Amino acid sequence: MAISTDAQDRYALSFTSGGLLVREADEVASVYLRERDWGKVRQVAIEGNLLQARTTSSSVRVTRETIQRLSVLDDAELELLADSSLTERCHLMWVAACGRYGLIGDFAEEVLRERYLLLTPTLSADHFDRFITGKSLWHPELDELKASTRTKLRQNVFRMLHEAGLCSEDGDILPAVLSERVHDALAARTPSDVRFFPTILPTEVSPR
Numbered sequence: 001m002a003i004s005t006d007a008q009d010r011y012a013l014s015f016t017s018g019g020l021l022v023r024e025a026d027e028v029a030s031v032y033l034r035e036r037d038w039g040k041v042r043q044v045a046i047e048g049n050l051l052q053a054r055t056t057s058s059s060v061r062v063t064r065e066t067i068q069r070l071s072v073l074d075d076a077e078l079e080l081l082a083d084s085s086l087t088e089r090c091h092l093m094w095v096a097a098c099g100r101y102g103l104i105g106d107f108a109e110e111v112l113r114e115r116y117l118l119l120t121p122t123l124s125a126d127h128f129d130r131f132i133t134g135k136s137l138w139h140p141e142l143d144e145l146k147a148s149t150r151t152k153l154r155q156n157v158f159r160m161l162h163e164a165g166l167c168s169e170d171g172d173i174l175p176a177v178l179s180e181r182v183h184d185a186l187a188a189r190t191p192s193d194v195r196f197f198p199t200i201l202p203t204e205v206s207p208r
Helices: 020-035 038-047 055-070 076-084 088-102 100-115 127-133 145-164 179-186
Strands: none
Touching: 020 076, 020 088, 038 055, 038 145, 038 179, 055 088, 076 088, 076 179, 088 100, 088 145, 088 179, 100 127, 100 145, 127 145
């Protein structure tokens, strides 16, 4: 089988800072639910400095990043996010990050969740680096990364994991306790977006 290196298969790698953007998402989602138009949301957010950025360039960058992640969620999930607890918002924004960035989604499913299921519930920088090395066979763009950029990507992924309550600062993987309504919303997708969390799917529970 030939390995595809088409541009459409390249990982997006612009998540070098910002964490989960939970506060920003809360502000932006409320505007979207009123306007139902991402272009209008961007205009409102930037012109009104909705995200309280220090400079116009920062406002543009953070607004763009927040919108790109939120646009991964459907309207029902955005309505849930706007009416959710902090923990629920963190879980939804973790899913948004995984959906926006295939690299994060693959890491969540293939390393974070897999290690949890294999009862090896720790996560370190080495696990991320080995994951990147393995993926570089199919994604040569990873080989093109500067060492400093790779470090920033790793740091921000671990920051997101910590903010989402999925990994401690010491590297312990923390089981995800999803609320029923968030679980149901994520499980409604095919494949289930619950796969991005360190938890067991109902289909994986052995019958008695």
